[in-house]
Amino acid sequence: MTCVDDFRLDLGGKQYIPLMVGGMGVDISTSRLALEAARLGGIGHISDALSMSVTDRLYRTGYLKSRTLRNRGPLNDTNQRDVPFDLGELREATMLHVSKTMESKRGPGAVFVNVMEKLTMSAPRETLKVRLDAALDGGIDGITLSAGLHLGSLELIAENPRFRDAQLGIIVSSARALALFLRRARRVERMPDYVVVEGPLAGGHLGFGTDDWQQADLMTIVREVMDLLAKEGLSIPVIPAGGIFTGTDAVNFLERGAAAVQVATRFTVTKECGLPDNVKQIYLGAGLADVEVNTQSPTGYPMRMLKSSPAIGSNIRPNCETLGFILDAEGHCKYLDSYYATSDDPETGRKLPVIDKVCLCTHMNAFRVYTCGHYVYRLKETTRLEDDGRYHLPDAEHVFWDYQFSQDHRIALPSTRSETALA
Numbered sequence: 494m495t496c497v498d499d500f501r502l503d504l505g506g507k508q509y510i511p512l513m514v515g516g517m518g519v520d521i522s523t524s525r526l527a528l529e530a531a532r533l534g535g536i537g538h539i540s541d542a543l544s545m546s547v548t549d550r551l552y553r554t555g556y557l558k559s560r561t562l563r564n565r566g567p568l569n570d571t572n573q574r575d576v577p578f579d580l581g582e583l584r585e586a587t588m589l590h591v592s593k594t595m596e597s598k599r600g601p602g603a604v605f606v607n608v609m610e611k612l613t614m615s616a617p618r619e620t621l622k623v624r625l626d627a628a629l630d631g632g633i634d635g636i637t638l639s640a641g642l643h644l645g646s647l648e649l650i651a652e653n654p655r656f657r658d659a660q661l662g663i664i665v666s667s668a669r670a671l672a673l674f675l676r677r678a679r680r681v682e683r684m685p686d687y688v689v690v691e692g693p694l695a696g697g698h699l700g701f702g703t704d705d706w707q708q709a710d711l712m713t714i715v716r717e718v719m720d721l722l723a724k725e726g727l728s729i730p731v732i733p734a735g736g737i738f739t740g741t742d743a744v745n746f747l748e749r750g751a752a753a754v755q756v757a758t759r760f761t762v763t764k765e766c767g768l769p770d771n772v773k774q775i776y777l778g779a780g781l782a783d784v785e786v787n788t789q790s791p792t793g794y795p796m797r798m799l800k801s802s803p804a805i806g807s808n809i810r811p812n813c814e815t816l817g818f819i820l821d822a823e824g825h826c827k828y829l830d831s832y833y834a835t836s837d838d839p840e841t842g843r844k845l846p847v848i849d850k851v852c853l854c855t856h857m858n859a860f861r862v863y864t865c866g867h868y869v870y871r872l873k874e875t876t877r878l879e880d881d882g883r884y885h886l887p888d889a890e891h892v893f894w895d896y897q898f899s900q901d902h903r904i905a906l907p908s909t910r911s912e913t914a915l916a
């Protein structure tokens with residue numbers, strides 16, 4: 494019987510196990526997790542979301558402190574913030590995160606970075622260019638362009654010396670979005686090296702509406718994307734993502750011409766994942782009824798998360814002087830609108846819960862948005878309960894090997910003593 498290991502991904506003249514661990518910001522897909530995927534011969538992602546906060550935490554830099562000091566002033570009660578990012582600091586932070594990760598890389602696989610266009614950071618074009626250039630200059634193997642159409646992204650880095658040697662890919666949720674991107678890519682005569690097709694069951698932000706995601710189907714979109722590429726005479730690896738929960742799910746796509754698969758939710762509960770352990774237990778304990786696709790994200794994209802996410806209904810004061818990663822070019826974020834439109838409780842004088850948007854920067858940074866793929870409720874099938882009633886957290890290696898070798902939808906449980914039961 495066929496398993497993922499019977500296939501290989503050919504990319505940039507190299508061969509990989511056709512498994513990509515998707516980017517999960519903010520530092521949910523840690524360097525450690527990405528490096529494990531690379532060590533095992535696949536492709537792992539770090540994310541550059543809130544890179545200054547991530548490097549402050551990991552390498553004791555002081556980027557956020559310096560940003561806060563620079564922007565300190567009277568707190569203005571308006572729904573706008575004029576708090577630009579220091580591009581030099583942004584470059585330093587991104588380079589540090591990327592180069593430290595790449596220095597530790599071992600094994601035959603690759604480490605890519607997930608770069609979300611929707612992190613507009615008060616100056617969308619300028620900050621995106623800095624982030625992309627810094628990732629390339631920091632030695633990243635590849636960049637996955639996500640959360641946005643990225644129509645101008647390739648042009649921004651066309652002068653970078655690594656523009657043609659690094660792997661550059663895009664995440665799309667429709668053939669239409671890919672067609673628009675390809676048209677712009679032709680201008681710089683640089684086609685993407687791979688296309689991730691993210692379906693409606695993925696975690697994070699979705700490229701579907703809150704009411705139509707149920708009608709969309711990953712296999713259909715993958716076929717439409719393949720048809721488009723064939724029509725355009727392009728031979729570009731297509732990598733489906735979203736709801737691929739077992740090795741057999743992956744094989745179903747690989748047998749139909751996919752070059753690899755991108756997965757994430759199964760890795761959220763691994764030891765190497767950046768979520769705090771208590772949040773991993775919440776993911777493991779979740780049921781289907783606990784999951785929703787909502788419009789809480791101020792980016793304007795629907796997002797899948799657990800209903801119990803502490804961010805929902807929080808009335809935290811906007812923290813753009815320090816974070817502010819979602820501010821647009823006018824210093825605007827939809828959470829600011831909601832926050833200032835929410836009145837105070839007449840009895841306590843305290844602000845009432847902000848119900849329609851979450852402060853995504855603050856809460857993602859503190860792991861209080863429990864974003865997850867649709868099949869989060871199946872995670873409990875992938876491990877065992879310990880004597881203390883908590884779920885055992887598997888190693889990333891165990892989950893990787895389970896995808897790589899499992900057949901017939903079987904999921905190998907990690908042994909509590911040794912994770913290498915599958916080896």
Ligand SMILES: Cc1cc2nc3c(=O)[nH]c(=O)nc-3n(C[C@H](O)[C@H](O)[C@H](O)COP(=O)(O)O)c2cc1C
Nearest residue numbers: 515516517518639695696697735736756757758866
């Ligand atoms: C916790 C979590 C965070 C995510 N964050 C991001 C992100 O920052 N950027 C992105 O492009 N995709 C993000 N995703 C999507 C994944 O990279 C991946 O494409 C998708 O979740 C795969 O589907 P699966 O989770 O069902 O395996 C996230 C997914 C999860 C579960």
